Amino acid sequence: MMNRADPRAWGINQKLAFLAIALGALALIGSPSPGGAVTINTQELADIVESEVDHVTVEELADWVVQDRADYRLLDVRDPESYARYHIPTAESVELRDLHGYPLYHNEKIVIYSDGGIHSAQAWFLLRAEGFAGAYILLGGLDAWKDAILFPELPADATPDEVASFESRRAVSELFGGKPRTGGGGTANPAEIPLPKVKPPAAVAAPRARKKHHKEGC
Amino acid sequence: MIAPFYKYGLFGDEVSLILAAVIGVGFGFFLERAGFGSSRKLAAQFYFTDMAVFKVMFSAIVTAMLGLFYLSWAGLVDISMVYVSPTYLLPQLIGGLVLGLGFIVGGYCPGTSVVGISTGRLDAVAFGGGVFSGIFVYGELYPWLADFVKSTSMGRVTLDSWLGVDVGMVVFAVVIMAVLGFWGATTVERKLARREAEA
Secondary structure, eight states: OOOOOOOOSOOHHHHHHHHHHHHHHHHTTOOOOOTTTOOOOHHHHHHHHHHTTTEEEEHHHHHHHHTTOOOOEEEEOOHHHHHHHOOTTTEEEOHHHTTTTTOOOTTEEEEEEEEEHHHHHHHHHHHHHTTTTEEEEEETHHHIIIIIIIIOOTTTTHHHHHHHHHHHHHHHHHTEEEOOSSSGGEEEEEEEOOOOSSSSOSSSSOOOOOOOOOOOOO | OOOOOTTSSSSSSHHHHHHHHHHHHHHHHHHHHHTTHHHHHHHHGGSSSSOOOOOOOOOHHHHHHHHHHHHHTTBBBBBGGGGOOOOOOHHHHHHHHHHHHHHHSSSSOOHHHHHHHHHTTTHHHHHHHHHHHHHHHHHHHHHHHHHHHHEEEEEEHHHHHHHTTTTHHHHHHHHHHHHHHHHHHHHHHHHHHHHHHHO
16 A cells, blocks of 8 residues: 555645745735836946946847847837848837837846947836846947948958958858958958848748747757 | 846857757756656546645645745846747637547546656556647648637737736736645645545
């Protein structure tokens, strides 16, 4: 016979079941509000800004786009005309004034970019204030994207290490329809090089409807 | 410091993969120790002679649920950052039935087959081969299945929002359901064991 069938004393199973019921009953009293109203802790926000954990680098973002990762949202907070001219693949166009009420989930990783960093930083504060803890700023914005991803430059006096790493950056640049700059001094300023067409390269998903890979769960 | 640590950027992809491996090994170890590497024990579930699978899974659900609830109550977990996989009602119902059918026929679910493989059980190896062939076939058929797979979408819905009740109410109801389930499972096990002994 099973050893747990002792009717007199409370075994471990009974005790645990009782504990579970007690905790379950206690749960009836108060419910945590999931992602509801938040109070803005300015000190906490300042600490986050100071520690720079709120950043995503353009290299990281390029990796995510190339891997076709679906665990982030990329928001372009520039005006729609600029967005139409060029945007980073997978980006969605949202202006600052439309940010409130834009369909975002509290548990998403949200990366914001603008040309430089001012508008994205402002959008970041708005989102954080609304409790979107997963908001990140694309470090350096679209300017950094152009410099480092679309038009990476190999200085004339590059070390062998730099040349080696440039080769992979060249591949990434070409994948995104950019144009690597080699030879230093003589090449054009990124502002004068025509931007790639908005249509992203074949290997990269277009700005898409929400598609979630089931990366989590069992 | 507030969890989930990964979502709050406390560590990056590499560390998260290492942690995932550690947690995965721990999970597998305890499944093995609970006897879940054996297809006989697992299949006994479906004949109501050994309800260990049901008990272990529901214990895990209740433990995780109470833990998450109270940790988020204490402000240590941001529950809104915890991933909720979206619901596609019909495809997931059918998928559940297919998985259950495979479970009865093969004696394993995908996770426990890995546990079985780790101790060198040949039936688990065969099952694992089946899992991978199935994934491959599904991948090849996906273009035809895509419309169905995305149908009856309900979004990221949880029981409390679907029923329009407090989270606490759902927590209580699930605990009561689990405890009644444990009691019922044990009663059935004893009854069947007695019948076995008499026969």
